[in-house]
Amino acid sequence: MGSVLSRWPFFRQLIAGGDGTGAEAMSKETRALRPRLEGAQVARSVCPYCAVGCGQLVYHSEGKLVAIEGDPESPISRGRLCPKGADSYELLTHAGRETRVKYRRPFSTQWEEIDLERAMDMVAERVWETRERSFVEERDGLPLMQAPTMAHLGGATLDNEENYLIKKLFTAGLGMVAVSNQARI
Numbered sequence: 067m068g069s070v071l072s073r074w075p076f077f078r079q080l081i082a083g084g085d086g087t088g089a090e091a092m093s094k095e096t097r098a099l100r101p102r103l104e105g106a107q108v109a110r111s112v113c114p115y116c117a118v119g120c121g122q123l124v125y126h127s128e129g130k131l132v133a134i135e136g137d138p139e140s141p142i143s144r145g146r147l148c149p150k151g152a153d154s155y156e157l158l159t160h161a162g163r164e165t166r167v168k169y170r171r172p173f174s175t176q177w178e179e180i181d182l183e184r185a186m187d188m189v190a191e192r193v194w195e196t197r198e199r200s201f202v203e204e205r206d207g208l209p210l211m212q213a214p215t216m217a218h219l220g221g222a223t224l225d226n227e228e229n230y231l232i233k234k235l236f237t238a239g240l241g242m243v244a245v246s247n248q249a250r251i
């Protein structure tokens with residue numbers, strides 16, 4: 067009888083003296099619930115989707131991503147994330163995420179899978195071939211050292227250090243003059 071009574075919230079409220087919204091109102095199942103992020107470690111990061119740069123708290127446990135939430139201490143976003151940023155957890159975890167390199171040959175209607183090393187070689191060969199074909203060493207008797215047929219557009223997911231290296235490589239190394247970034251929008 068006692069255990070039956072103790073399952074009755076009103077009885078528990080009488081015994082505990084609460085207002086009916088605290089522990090006295092909890093079922094056994096509710097008491098057994100644990101916080102979703104209990105035991106997880108957290109790292110501060112920045113949403114990679116756009117140029118706003120909202121702050122994120124990245125929760126992880128035993129090498130696995132647990133959750134990504136807005137960072138209340140970010141002066142940019144003060145804990146808020148838009149629907150894209152709030153879903154960035156699935157950038158890593160979604161079952162449909164593409165993890166292999168896909169290549170579609172000129173005039174083909176089919177994608178084929180190639181390995182990353184080959185894909186990187188193909189990109190490097192095309193960049194160098196274009197640069198060799200179009201590089202202008204001088205104009206009107208003056209040094210120019212430009213590759214005017216090439217351009218690079220970076221994305222908001224690039225960080226400061228990557229943008230610095232891109233600018234060094236493409237401008238000083240290859241002679242590109244058109245180097246820009248989506249993050250300026």
Ligand code: SF4
Pocket residue numbers: 113114115116117118119120143146147148149150151152
């Ligand atoms: S949360 Fe939304 S607004 Fe903020 S950086 Fe990400 S994509 Fe941009």
